[in-house]
Amino acid sequence: MSMKYLGMRMAPALRLSWTIMLVLALGHVGFATADPCEQYTNISDPWRNRGFLSTSSQLQLKDDSDLQEGWYRFVGVGGDILDFASIPIPSLAEERLGYCAPYSPTVTNINLCAGAISNGSVDVKVCSSRYYVHKLRPTTSNQIYATSHQRCTESSCGEFSQCGTLGACVCKTGYEMPKGLLPTGDTYGCTDTDECALAGSCGVGADCVNSPGSYHCECVSGYLPHLSSNNTLTCTGKHWPDYRIDQQVYEAECKTQLSECIINYLTGIINSSKDLPPNDVVLILVKLLESLYDLSRDTTVKTDTLIRHINSVLRSSEEVMDILMPANVKMRSHLHITTSLAELQQITIGPDANPRPVAIQIKADDTQLEIDLSKNNADKISASLLVFTNMEKVLTADFFLTTESVNVSTVMSKVVSVTLRPTTRLSSPVNLTLKHTNVVHPQGVLSCVYWNGSAWEVDGCDVTQTNATHTDCTCQHLSTFAVIMQVERNLPKIAAMVIGLIFLILTLVTFALCALNPKVTNLARLNLCISLFQAHLLSLLVQELILHILPHKVLCRVLSGLQMFLYLSGFLWMDLDTLLLLLSIMMLKKLKKPRGEGPNCGHLSLIGYMLPLMIVVVVVGVMPAGYGTEWCGVRKRGGLSWSLLGPAYFLFTVNLIVLLIAFISLCLLSSNESPLKEEIRNVRCQAVRVLVQSVVITSPWVLGFFYMGYGSVLDLVFLILISQQGTFIFLIHCVLNPEVQSRWKRLFQKLASISPTPLNNM
Known part of the structure; x- marks a missing residue:
């Protein structure tokens, strides 16, 4: 075989080899240049944290045997760094995972924080000096990578946990790790400890009330807190002499008012004992409030006496908040206590809090408090928000002294007390958001008030924002606060409506006396007055009772629809009265008497x-x-209630057309040569009355097109016209009607002629 042929046969193989080598080389370059700080996986497992505890032997601990090899970054409540001394995974009956040595960022090849010593290694890389990524590999069974927090903050461990030693997370006081479960999600997994489940938490004569992170005791009915000689508080006795410290001192007072005696006794305990346990002072606070509410319901108690005890209880409440303030807080502490009569939220910022908050925000029972701390240099600051459940029934709006005696005042929120310790000096005004406990009156004026020791005042407190459900208050000082609504009673309007109703009644009485006289009344006119009377009376009652009606939405809508029905019925009966007038004129044109047609x-x-x-x-x-709007009326569209005014204007237009036809026909009707001269004259008088009646009824509603709002001149005109419709109708159909005058004259003469029967004729 020639070399040329051999080269031709090897060329494709060489090309393939070079291609594979090139791809591998490029791939090697790509992997070599991949930055772990850019390509990593977040891992956040609360159970990895070195402070994790398990108290259940049935807990199946996790391990990292299935972990995929790669670069990871530790984030979240589990920790942000890896602990690097080796620790053994405990047996199922043990409680603690163990501890690792503190992290040293200068080490780049570190022992695996699990299992036996030197069982593997972990690569670590510092990314922009802000965080670390670790090269993790699968472990053997029962081995994990344990973590901790290098920079532990208030939010590092979760809502109910806090930073412990060496970056570990531990549950806050009153909370514990759930039994039999591994913590998951965005919290370390701590749950509330039910202290009331422990036997003897409160002792005899007391009920235990559990609350998040705490608990308190409340004396049952017939028992009162009693401070023993060793400064221990218990619920004792079913009769006052059994637990009174000095029977001779309180004997006379207790015979007249037991609640006063209890308040004096309990406030004395708080003032003399500053080292009582938190559960004890909460117990006293509940009994104090209960006794104060009992005292306020006693109508025989004088106002000065009630105010004295109110101030005493409020001062004791502030003392309770001071006693509950923790003594040794380094970073941050949160206390939440809920009782049947009050809810307390307290946040304490210690000297080691980092970062130090600019403001403290507290929420309790739909109330929010915000206090600025930017200029407060105290090492430890404690802010407390105490929301009373029923204090608005004691500190009523009757204590709000205003210059307008015609105003009706209502407490619109729960009463809250705010304290700031150790100093009461504010860097800036305190902000409070209070939820309304009543429906806001459409014309109500809301005020933020504080208790000055004898009355509600507004000095130093302003309303910054309000809506249908909440009011924001800004106050320059700390105190006991509430929101009060004032509604100005429009006495002239009420008087005008009552006068109109009285004249409608007189008109109906007159129609009843002249029921058979067609020159005075007919069916349409009678029903017109009945509808107007019912509509005006219902409107007046709804306006006066609006605050009691508004909470009942169904009742409000029913009354709104009923008002619309009565007004429309009155407008339609006005049209029918005009139509009957036209029919009378048509009968006269046929030389027929209109009676009975x-x-x-x-x-x-x-x-x-x-x-x-x-x-x-x-x-x-x-x-x-x-x-069912804010006035229990009809909805407005573009300023007009078209569901009422639309049909009303249609009926007014029909009435105007029928009136024009009637007067044109009446003008064409000649009475000089007619045999029905008297009937024609009476119909003309009736036509004038119907015309004036139509103007009286329709003119107020025509002003709806020009409605200018409360306080305008047109408002006054509208009030006069609509409230005095009964007065105008009485003048038109009764006072200025000769038939009615003669009828009343005969009736008075008959009454005057009747004299008492002489005794000698008996």
């Missing part, structure tokens, strides 16, 4: 009430949320 009572009633009812039903079907 036209639709019967059943047909008129069907039209006058069924058509408005159908309109209300249609509105409910088309717009289910159309009723």
Whole structure:
């Protein structure tokens, strides 16, 4: 075989070999240049943390035997660095994984932190001097890579855990590692310890109440806190002499008011004993509040006496918050206590907190507090927020002294107390967000107030923002706070509405006396007055009771629909009255007397009430949320309530057209040669009354197009016109009607002629 042929046969193989070598070389260059700081996998396992504890023998510990080889970065609550001394994995009955030696970032080849000594190695690389990545490989069975926190902060370990020694995470006081489970997710896995499950937590005469991270005791009914000679607090006795310290001192007072005696006794304990355990002072606080609420319900207690005890309880509450402040806090401490009568949230910042917070935010029972600490240089700062459950029933709005005696005041939030220790000096105003406990009145004015020791005041507190559910308060000082709403009672409006209703009643009485006289009344006119009376009365009652109605949404919508029905019914009966006038004129043109003609009572009633009812039903079907606004009225679109004003303007237009036809026909009707001169004259008088009646009823609603808002001139005109409709109708159909005048004159003469029967004739 020639060399030329051999070369030709080997050329493809050589080319293939060179290609493979080139690919391998390029691949080697690509792998060699890959930066572990750019290509790594995050790994966050809370159970890796060196402080992890397990108290269950059934816990199946994890290992890293299935771990894929590669570069990893430790993040999250498990830790951010690898511990590097070797540790053994404990048996299933043991509690602790063990400890590793502190991390040294100068070492690049480190022993595996699991199993026996020198059982493998880990490569580590520092990335931008900010974090580390590690080259991890699969381990043998029962071996893990244990981690810790190099830079442990307040959020490193999770919500209910905290930094321990050497970067380990440990559960906060009152919390424990869940039994039989490995912690997962974004928390270290600590859960609340149920101290009440422990036998004898509170002793005889007391109930144990567990709360997150803590617990407290509450004396049962008939028992009171008693401070023994060794400064131990227990619930003792079922009768006051059994647990009173000095019976002679309190004997007279306790006979008149037991609650006062209890308050004096318990406040004395708090003032004299500053080293009571937290559970004891909480027990006293609950009993103090319970006694104060009992005292406030006693109507025989004088206001000065009640205020004195209120101040005493509030001062004791502040003392309780001071006693609960932890003494030895290095970084941060959070205390949360919930009782049947109050909720307490307390945050303490220690001197070693890093970074030091600029502000403290506390949330308790839908109340949020924010205190600025930017200029506070104290080593340890403790802020407390105490939310009272029923204090608004004791510190009522009656203690809010305003210059407007016609205002109606209501406490709109729960009463809260705020303290800051060791100093009360604020770097900037304190911000409070308080949730409303009542419905805000449409015309209500909200004020942020504080308790000055005798009354609610607004000095130094401002409303920064408010909506239907919350109010933000900014106050220049610390105290006991609340939100109060003032509603100005519009007495002139109420008086005007009442006057109009009285004249509507007089009109109905007159119509009843002249029921058979067509020159005075007819069915349409009678039902018009009945509908207007019911509509105005319902509107007045709804406005006066709006705060009691608004919480009941269904009732509010029903009343809103009922008001619309009554007003539309009145407008339609006005149209029917005008139509009856036109029918009378048509009969006169045929030289017939109008009496007894036209639709019967059943047909008129069907039209006058069924058509408005159908309109209300249609509105409910088309717009289910159309009723039940802040006034329990109809929804507004573009400033007008079209579900009411739309049908109303249509009925007004129909009434105007019928009136024009009636007056044109009346003008064409000659009475000089007619045999029905008297009837024509009466119909003309009725036409004038119907015209004025239509103007009185329609003019207030026409002003709806020009509504300017509360306080405008048109508002005053609207109030006068709509409230005095009954007065105008009484003047039109009764005072200025000769038939009614003669009827009332005969009635008065008849009453005057009746004299008492002489006794000698008996």
